[in-house]
Amino acid sequence: MSTSLFDLSGRTALITGSSRGLGRAIAEGMAKAGARIVINGTDPARVEAAVAALRAAGHAAKGAAFDVTDEAAVVAAFERLDAGAIAVDILVNNAGIQMRKPLVEFSSAEWRKVIETNLTSAFIIGREAAKRMIARGRGKIINIGSLASELARPTIAPYTAAKGGIKNLTRSMAVEWAASGIQANAIGPGYMLTDMNQALMDNADFNSWLMSRVPSKRWGRPDELVGAAIFLGSSASDYVNGQVIYVDGGMLAAM
Numbered sequence: 001m002s003t004s005l006f007d008l009s010g011r012t013a014l015i016t017g018s019s020r021g022l023g024r025a026i027a028e029g030m031a032k033a034g035a036r037i038v039i040n041g042t043d044p045a046r047v048e049a050a051v052a053a054l055r056a057a058g059h060a061a062k063g064a065a066f067d068v069t070d071e072a073a074v075v076a077a078f079e080r081l082d083a084g085a086i087a088v089d090i091l092v093n094n095a096g097i098q099m100r101k102p103l104v105e106f107s108s109a110e111w112r113k114v115i116e117t118n119l120t121s122a123f124i125i126g127r128e129a130a131k132r133m134i135a136r137g138r139g140k141i142i143n144i145g146s147l148a149s150e151l152a153r154p155t156i157a158p159y160t161a162a163k164g165g166i167k168n169l170t171r172s173m174a175v176e177w178a179a180s181g182i183q184a185n186a187i188g189p190g191y192m193l194t195d196m197n198q199a200l201m202d203n204a205d206f207n208s209w210l211m212s213r214v215p216s217k218r219w220g221r222p223d224e225l226v227g228a229a230i231f232l233g234s235s236a237s238d239y240v241n242g243q244v245i246y247v248d249g250g251m252l253a254a255m
């Protein structure tokens with residue numbers, strides 16, 4: 001009973017930005033739970049390496065390298081999946097970038113790049129996935145938010161605006177698509193050990209600030225998102241909609 005609730009066998013999961021980092025960890029975790037995986041990123045070689053690693057571990061995987069900010073490429077990727085009779089049962093909108101500088105120094109082009117990569121892509125890919133999920137009467141959408149969905153920190157204004165947007169885009173998806181059998185939820189990771197945070201991991205001042213701030217007194221590991229991802233991708237969450245689950249070592253709970 002408890003096993004089948006969280007079983008992803010027979011489901012296909014497209015995880016954007018899964019050639020490395022958190023997306024890759026979610027892909028590996030969902031594969032172990034039985035899902036067929038579609039790996040995405042902009043670099044075809046990195047995508048193929050991730051696909052090869054999953055296959056070597058005995059999992060079903062294929063690659064779909066495209067830039068999530070390129071609407072034509074997104075539409076074409078879904079058409080290729082349709083042509084191969086591959087239905088996306090679980091979409092994880094994970095691809096994202098960070099850019100750090102004082103707000104007064106951001107150009108509008110930099111602002112747009114962060115918003116398009118971290119927020120607009122979730123709308124476009126979510127829309128393409130949902131059209132097909134609505135026709136089938138079921139589907140799971142998991143958007144990757146952040147502590148920045150709730151709180152601001154100096155130097156990451158466009159990212160914070162995008163991640164705040166992810167929280168309410170998730171609610172919009174839930175209220176529009178719930179009656180069609182779709183659950184749209186988000187995961188808000190805390191500070192996790194990935195390439196995106198290399199500059200912070202290397203910064204002694206940041207590390208001491210983080211250790212004073214996060215109740216768990218440590219960084220999060222990418223694989224620690226897997227439990228929440230499997231829950232939100234599985235039947236276990238069939239009546240959970242429009243929520244953000246924070247996986248943050250208790251950070252948002254702390255003064």
Ligand code: NDP
Pocket residue numbers: 016017018019020021022023040041042043046066067068069094095096097117118144145146147188189190191192193194195196197
């Ligand atoms: P990484 O930088 O480690 O990995 C990013 C992934 O996204 C790569 O696979 C990259 O592939 C892909 N990617 C980036 N831009 C695009 C694009 N335009 N089109 C397609 N793929 C793209 O990031 P993380 O794993 O750390 O972050 C993943 C998500 O989690 C992001 O949304 C991030 O905001 C969020 N997050 C991360 C936290 C953390 O502490 N690390 C905390 C909270 C949220 P490639 O380079 O080949 O294109």
